[in-house]
Amino acid sequence: MSGASAIHQYLHQPDHALTCYQHAAELLHQTGERYYEGRCLAALGDTYHDTGRTAPARAAWQQALNILTDLDHPEADPVRTKLHQCEAVSSRFIT
Numbered sequence: 469m470s471g472a473s474a475i476h477q478y479l480h481q482p483d484h485a486l487t488c489y490q491h492a493a494e495l496l497h498q499t500g501e502r503y504y505e506g507r508c509l510a511a512l513g514d515t516y517h518d519t520g521r522t523a524p525a526r527a528a529w530q531q532a533l534n535i536l537t538d539l540d541h542p543e544a545d546p547v548r549t550k551l552h553q554c555e556a557v558s559s560r561f562i563t
Contacts, residue, residue, distance in 0.1 A: 482519045489515060506535035510547050517554070526554055 489512040496505035513528035529551050536544035 482515055485515050486512065486519075502535050503539055503541065506532045506539070506541070506547075507543065508532075509535065510543070513547075513550065517550070522554060522558065526551060529554070 489508055493505055493508045493512060496502075496508055509528045509532035513525045513532060516522075516525035516528060529547050533544055533547045533551060536547060
């Protein structure tokens with residue numbers, strides 16, 4: 469799922485990593501692998517965030533949070549924290 473994405477991140481090729489995560493998330497969605505789809509979307513959000521793209525990061529994290537919360541999985545908590553931190557930073561620049 470995310471092996472290729474992780475390799476691209478390690479090699480400092482975030483655009484390739486984003487493409488891999490996006491394709492993986494689509495495939496996982498199509499096959500009904502909700503837990504892995506959630507994890508993949510969380511990693512996609514992390515990669516967007518690492519490259520300074522906060523809006524798509526928040527969107528990916530929100531999708532991941534929705535899935536992981538529906539599954540009542542504890543991995544929802546760190547994703548929720550990232551979203552709250554991102555929103556807190558954004559609100560400082562809006563006011």
